[in-house]
Amino acid sequence: xxxxxxxxxxxxxxxxxRSFECSQRNAVLVPVAALSVGGMLVYxxxxxxxxxxxxxxxxxxxxxxxxxxxxxxxxxxPFKIETSxxxxxxxxxxxxxxxxxxxxxGAAFRYGFNSVYLQKVVAFRRSQFDWRKQVEILxxxxxxxxxxxxxxxxxxxxxxSYVPHGRAVQPLLMVxxxxxxxxxxxxxxxxxxxxxxxxxxxxxxVFEVICPSIPGYGFSEAPHQKGFDSKATARKFHKLMNRxxxxxxxxxxxxxxxxxxxxxxxxxxx
Numbered sequence: 001x002x003x004x005x006x007x008x009x010x011x012x013x014x015x016x017x018r019s020f021e022c023s024q025r026n027a028v029l030v031p032v033a034a035l036s037v038g039g040m041l042v043y044x045x046x047x048x049x050x051x052x053x054x055x056x057x058x059x060x061x062x063x064x065x066x067x068x069x070x071x072x073x074x075x076x077x078p079f080k081i082e083t084s085x086x087x088x089x090x091x092x093x094x095x096x097x098x099x100x101x102x103x104x105x106g107a108a109f110r111y112g113f114n115s116v117y118l119q120k121v122v123a124f125r126r127s128q129f130d131w132r133k134q135v136e137i138l139x140x141x142x143x144x145x146x147x148x149x150x151x152x153x154x155x156x157x158x159x160x161s162y163v164p165h166g167r168a169v170q171p172l173l174m175v176x177x178x179x180x181x182x183x184x185x186x187x188x189x190x191x192x193x194x195x196x197x198x199x200x201x202x203x204x205x206v207f208e209v210i211c212p213s214i215p216g217y218g219f220s221e222a223p224h225q226k227g228f229d230s231k232a233t234a235r236k237f238h239k240l241m242n243r244x245x246x247x248x249x250x251x252x253x254x255x256x257x258x259x260x261x262x263x264x265x266x267x268x269x270x
Contacts, residue, residue: 054266059232061215061223062150072147074243079143079154079219083135095126138183145219146243148236154219155212155240156182160193163206171246172207173237173264177255181218182211184254210244212237214256230256234263 060066100115108114141156163169172192174185191198192207214233216222223232237260241249253261 056267060150061225063224076146079145081138148239151221159208171249174211175253175257177257230259231263233260
């Protein structure tokens with residue numbers, strides 16, 4: 001609306017300035033009109049940059065009742081990804097017992113996942129994929145878990161081994177999307193935490209990276225109550241960062257992670 005009004009208002013001011021030379025009857029109108037339009041311009045510019053905030057709120061998503069008294073356990077515990085022979089044997093048995101529907105002739109993937117190709121994927125996972133090596137890769141970075149609002153949150157927390165003199169380490173929370181996991185960031189973490197070792201300028205920012213698993217994904221516990229959404233996740237991740245001692249931090253998110261980090265910024269824009 002203001003975009004449409006401003007050009008007309010300015011034209012009005014110019015026409016009044018021109019008529020001023022012929023008559024002084026409009027001597028008062030010119031500054032009044034200028035002030036009026038100037039006020040409208042300032043209001044329009046301010047309204048464009050108005051921040052939409054949302055309440056932090058509170059919630060409880062545990063399987064049991066919220067404690068009536070006492071404070072929630074805020075401890076942060078190291079966590080290691082592990083697998084066992086029993087788990088792998090069970091997985092192999094499930095893969096061997098998979099049943100496949102015949103593929104539609106010439107359908108490719110237009111009617112769902114192609115069952116012929118699916119058998120190749122399952123065979124690879126059953127006979128060639130090195131699960132133990134993958135577990136070793138996943139444990140490359142430090143893993144932790146903590147409990148907020150009744151459910152466990154898993155995250156990795158990677159700090160730089162070297163910080164150039166005079167540089168402050170910047171906390172960076174990175175949130176995955178669907179389908180996805182914290183592992184999506186593994187190739188990026190070293191560039192952020194050790195920039196000098198990867199050909200980047202020592203003057204570049206140095207980050208400590210925190211990558212949580214969204215509740216219900218990876219090693220984070222799923223909510224046990226209805227109504228869980230991106231705002232509840234945003235609040236839980238704010239609590240996580242607060243426990244890590246970060247009062248100000250950068251956010252990055254993709255897919256669902258972008259909505260979660262947007263909600264985080266709307267909760268605490270300052």
